[in-house]
Amino acid sequence: MTVFQKPHALTDMPFHYCPGCTHGIIHRLVAEVIDELGVEDKTVGIAPVGCSVFAYNYFNCDMIEAPHGRAPAVATGVKRAHPELTVFTYQGDGDLAAIGTAETVHVGARGENITIIFVNNAIYGMTGGQMAPTTLLGQVTTTSPYGRIREIQGNPIRVCEMVSTLDGVAYAERVSVDCVKNVLNAKKAIKKGFTMQQEKRGLSIIEVLSTCPTNWGLSPEKAIEWLRENMIKHYPLGVYKDVTAEEANK
C-alpha cells in the first residue's frame, strides 16, 4: 500500500505561506520532480527575494539566497563552476520580470542549462500588495489604488511570450495550479524543464500562474476564480517554446 507522503526533497520546516496561496503546491511539484529524477543530492536551488525568499529552508538540496532579481546570474555562476549540477531558480514576478529583467533575458540568450520556476501572481506579496510588472490593467493594488492605468503604469509583461523569442531558450511553458488537471500538467512541465536541463538543451522556464488571496483581498476560493477569469485570459496557458517538439517536426 502506498501512503501519501511529503516528497523527500522538501524539509520538515512548516511553510510560512498564507492560507490559499499556491506557493505550497508549486514547492511540492518541484520537490516531487527532484525526487522522481533522483537528483536531490546533486541539485542547487536559488531562492529569490519576495514571498518565496525562505525557499532555502524548504528544499532539502543545497540552497543559495540571491539578491533581488539576480537569481539567474547566481545560477549561472553555480552552473559554470559545476556543470554537472542540476540548478534551478525559484522566482516571483517582481523578482524575475521587474528588477531582474536583464538577468532573465540574458540567461535565456546565453542558453544556460538551468531551470527557472517563475511564479506569477500579478502582485508583490511580501511587501504587502504593491503593483507588479504582471499586474493586470485595471487591477487594484496598494500602488495602483485606482486600478492599473495603461497611460500611467504601463502594460503587464507576458514573460513566456517574450523569452520564447530568445535562441538560447529550449523550453517555455505557462501553466496554472488552479485545478487538479492543471496541477498535474504543471508538474509535467516542471519535469520536462528539468529533463531539458539534464539534456543540456538550454534554458527552461516554467511560468506558474499563482494566487495571492491575502493581497488580492479575496477568499482562497474566490482567488482561484479570479485567476481563471482574469489571469488566464491575459496570460494564456500553453507551450511557447519547445526545441524538442521543433526537432520532432523536422
Place this chain on the structure above:
Amino acid sequence: MAKMLMKGNEAIAEAAIRAGCRLFFGYPITPQTELSEYMAKNMPKCGGLSLQAESEIAAINMVLGAASTGARVITSSSSPGISLKSEGISYIIGSDLPCVIVNVQRGGPGLGGIQPAQSDYNQATKALGHGDGHIIVLAPDSVQEMAALTAEAFDLADIYRMPCMIFADGALGQMMEPVDFEAVPVRELPAKDWACTGTGGKRVHNIINSLYMEPEALEKTVVERFERYKKLAENETKYEEFMLDDAEYAVVAYGITARIAKTAVINARRKGIKAGLFRPITLYPFPEKPLNRLADGVKKFLSVEMNMGQMLNDVKVAVECKKPVIHFGRTGGVIPTPEEVLEQLEKLAGGAE
C-alpha cells in the same frame, strides 16, 4: 623564473590564473579592459572560463554563485562599475563568501573620467555596499606587487571568508613593468565544507544566505564577522616604511601615489629635509598601530592621495592628534608630480611648528 614585461592589468589576470582561479566574470570598462581581454584569451587555454556578463550587477552575482560552490573566482571593474557591484558585494559579505574583486580606479563622481584616481578610498574601506561590513583592501604600488598581492588576495579571502579587493588605479593598470611570478608562500587554507555543490547524499543541505529575521541572530553574525576583522588586523596588516628612522616629516601614501611620494622624499633628503614615507599596503585593515607609533617620532604627517582627502581621516584617527596631519592631493584623474609633493614637504619643514 625570467621576468615578463606586462601591464598591471595583465599581471593581475595572470597571477589569478596561477593562484588556481578558473572563473572570471566581468563587464568591459576603461581602464581595466586589458584584464578582461587577458582572461578571455588565456582562461580557455587552462580549462577555465571567462564570461562577459550583461552588466556589472550580473557579473558580481555570477561571482556570488561561483563562490557559493567554493570555487576561486574573480571579477574586475573600474569605479562606476564597482558602484554597480556594491549590492552584490554586500550580499557576498553577508553570505561569508570568498572572492577577489579588482578596482582599477578612474576619476569620479559620476561617469567622471578615465584617468587614474584614488577617489574610491572611502567606498572601498568604509562602505562597499549597505550594512555593517568590510572587505579586505590591498593597495599595490607596482606591477610586481599587483601580481604578488593577487595571489595573496585569494588566500586571504579563503581564510577569512570575505571578499578581497585589489585596489589599483588606471596608471598601475596600464603601465608596463617587469614582473616575476615568484612562488608565493603556500598558506594553510580551511576546508570549504559550507559550499553548495550538492549534498551528495552525505550531509544535510547547505544554505548560503544573508537573511536573518531575528535581529539578535543577525547581530550575532555581524559580531562574529567583526571578530574576523579583528584577527585580520592583528595578523595581516601590511605596510612599507621608507627612510623613516630619523624622519621628522612622514609622507603617508599608497599605490601609485606612494611611488611619486618616494621620489619626493629622496629629493627632500637631498635638500636636507628629514622626510620619510609610510606606505599602507592593506588599506583595510588600516595600519593604525605602526602609524600611531610613528607619531611619537615625527613632527608632522603629509597624507598624499589622488583625491580630496579620504585616507586623511584614517591617518588622523591613527595618529590620535599627537601630531598635525596635512592633506595634499590632486583629483579628477590628475596625477600629482614629485615636485608638487616636494613643495608641500618644503612648506611643512619651513612652516611654523
